[in-house]
Amino acid sequence: MLDHMGFRVKDLKAARRxxxxxxxxxxxxxxxxxxxxxxxxxxxxxxxxxxxxxxxLPAFWTAAHRTSAAPIHVAFAAKDRTAVDRFYAAALDAGGIDNGAPGPRGPEAMSYYAAFVLDPDGNNVEAGVRE
Known part of the structure; x- marks a missing residue:
């Protein structure tokens, strides 16, 4: 559905890690x-x-585009629960802040397992799998 998306960060080295x-x-x-x-x-x-x-600051962005003025939410699709668990542990080890440990999310009918971590700029980063 998407070709690409982008967002700015304050510290590229911390974001890359x-x-x-x-x-x-x-x-x-x-x-x-x-x-x-x-x-x-x-x-x-x-x-x-x-x-x-x-x-x-990409040429098509205006002065209104401020870094982390409104945190974003990025959700990555994981292949299984183990990948969600690995994502969560790796994100925390890399300086992320817990925003929801791995576990079932939403109504039981969704069969969705996910974890949430805040990145160095406060953006909510998720990994989840629909089972």
């Missing part, structure tokens, strides 16, 4: 892009869809 850990736990990759940004996606060979993460 956090997203390297999260991506690796989910079988995804962080991909070098520019000195001011990186991508999160399947792999360099299969780059779409991707999430752009950077400190740069």
């Amino acid at each position: 956090f997203y390297d850990a999260c991506a690796n736990a989910l079988g995804l990759a962080t991909i070098d892009n520019t000195d001011e940004s990186f991508l999160v996606g399947r792999s360099a060979e299969e780059p779409l869809p991707f999430i752009w993460v950077g400190t740069a």
Whole structure:
């Protein structure tokens, strides 16, 4: 459904450390892009869809786009509960803040298992699997 999305961060090095850990736990990759940004996606060979993460101000953004003025929510699809658990542990080890330990979410009929962690900029990052 999506081709890409992007958001700015205050500290690229801290963000890269956090997203390297999260991506690796989910079988995804962080991909070098520019000195001011990186991508999160399947792999360099299969780059779409991707999430752009950077400190740069893209030309099409206006002064109204402020870093972390309104935290975002990113939810990654995990292949199974073990991947959700790995994501959560890796994110915390990389400096993330607990925002919901792994467990069932929503109505029982959803059969959804997920975990939530805040990244270094306070964005809510989730990994979940629909069973």
